[in-house]
Amino acid sequence: MGAYDNCIILIPALQPDERLIQMIHGLHERGFHKIAVTDDGSSDDRQKYFQEVEIMGVKVIHHSKKMGKGVALRSALRLADEKIGESDFYITADCDGQYSPEDIEKVAKELLENPDCFVLGVRTYERKKGKKVRFWLNSCQKLFFRITNHGKECPDPRSGLRGFPASLKKLALCTEGKSYDYELNFLDAAIQKTPVVVVPISSETHNINETSHFRPVVDLLGMYLKFWKYLFTSNVATVFDLVFFIIFESLFSKLGTISIFVATICARAISGSVGYILNRYISFQSKLNPGREMVRYSIVFVCQMAASGILVSLLSVIPIPTVIVKAIIDTILFFVVYNIQKNWVFAEK
Structure with a gap:
C-alpha cells in the first residue's frame, strides 16, 4: 500500500522520453502507485516508454492519432475509472519534466489537507533576461483571466499541475475543449463550484524544458477560444x-x-x-x-x-x-x- 493510495495521477503523454520513466520512478518512491497515462498519438519509436511504464504497473490507453491534451486528460480519467477504480482525489501532471514528483507530492498533501478544494500548482515567473517573454505572457493571462472571471484572481491559469476531489470528476469529464483550452475551461468551471488553494512549485524545469508541446502564442489564443x-x-x-x-x-x-x-x-x-x-x-x-x-x-x-x-x-x-x-x-x-x-x-x- 502506498502513502497516497487515495490519489490517482493522470498524465497525458505525447512523444515522451526517459523523463516519463524517471517521473514514474519518482512517484512510486513517494507512494503514488495509482497512475493512468494517455498516449496521445505518439510515434512508434516512443512506444517503448509506454511499454516500460506498463511493466511498472501504470495503466496506459493509446490514441491512434493526436487528439489534444484535453481529450487525453479525459481519456486518462475514464481509464482510471475502468482499470483502477474510484478514488477520493485526482492529480493531473505532464510527462515532459515540467512538474517534478516533489511538486506533485506538494499538491497531494495540500489536497489531503483541503479535501473540498481545487488545488493549483503555481509557478513563479521572474522578469529576468531570457525569461521576459514567459513573464509577460503569464502577466497578460492573469489579467485576462481576472477580466473574464468576475475579477477572480489566478496566479498561474495555465499550470497543468492540478488536484481536485472526486466531487469534480463529473465536471472534469463533461468540460469541453480538445487542447489546452480544456484546462482553462475546467479551471473556469471549477472555481464556480469550489474554493481554489494555490501551492508554490518550481518553475526551473519548465523554463529549461525544450520538449514542451506548448506553443506560447498559438496555444494561449486557443485557451481562450470561447x-x-x-x-x-x-x-x-x-x-x-x-x-x-x-x-x-x-x-x-x-x-x-x-x-x-x-x-x-x-x-x-x-x-x-x-x-x-x-x-x-x-x-x-x-x-x-x-x-x-x-x-x-x-x-x-x-x-x-x-x-x-x-x-x-x-x-x-x-x-x-x-x-x-x-x-x-x-x-x-x-x-x-x-x-x-x-x-x-x-x-x-
Whole structure:
C-alpha cells in the first residue's frame, strides 16, 4: 500500500522520453502507485516508454492519432475509472519534466489537507533576461483571466499541475475543449463550484524544458477560444444591428423623427435574436433548456441596452466627446455581459 493510495495521477503523454520513466520512478518512491497515462498519438519509436511504464504497473490507453491534451486528460480519467477504480482525489501532471514528483507530492498533501478544494500548482515567473517573454505572457493571462472571471484572481491559469476531489470528476469529464483550452475551461468551471488553494512549485524545469508541446502564442489564443468566439459572434450581431437599422429607418422614414426609435427597436430585436442563436450554438455550445436560456438572455440583453443608455446620458456632462464615453462604457459592459452569459445564461448547472 502506498502513502497516497487515495490519489490517482493522470498524465497525458505525447512523444515522451526517459523523463516519463524517471517521473514514474519518482512517484512510486513517494507512494503514488495509482497512475493512468494517455498516449496521445505518439510515434512508434516512443512506444517503448509506454511499454516500460506498463511493466511498472501504470495503466496506459493509446490514441491512434493526436487528439489534444484535453481529450487525453479525459481519456486518462475514464481509464482510471475502468482499470483502477474510484478514488477520493485526482492529480493531473505532464510527462515532459515540467512538474517534478516533489511538486506533485506538494499538491497531494495540500489536497489531503483541503479535501473540498481545487488545488493549483503555481509557478513563479521572474522578469529576468531570457525569461521576459514567459513573464509577460503569464502577466497578460492573469489579467485576462481576472477580466473574464468576475475579477477572480489566478496566479498561474495555465499550470497543468492540478488536484481536485472526486466531487469534480463529473465536471472534469463533461468540460469541453480538445487542447489546452480544456484546462482553462475546467479551471473556469471549477472555481464556480469550489474554493481554489494555490501551492508554490518550481518553475526551473519548465523554463529549461525544450520538449514542451506548448506553443506560447498559438496555444494561449486557443485557451481562450470561447472568448474569441464570443467576440466574433458579438461583432456579427453588431453588423446585423447596423444593417437592419438602415433598412428599417428607410422603411419607416415617413414617420418622421420617431422612425429612428422604431428602427432601433426593430434592429435590436433582430440582432439580439441572432446574438442568442450564435452564442448558444457557437460561443458556448450549450445543450441546456433553450427556454430558460432565452429568458435569461433577454433579461441581460435589455439590461445591457438600458445600462448603456443611462450611463452615457449621465456621463455626457463630462467634457469628453460622447462617442468616446459610449465606446468606453460599451467596452466595459461587453466584458461584464460576457461573464454573465458564461456563468449564468449558458452556465452548466
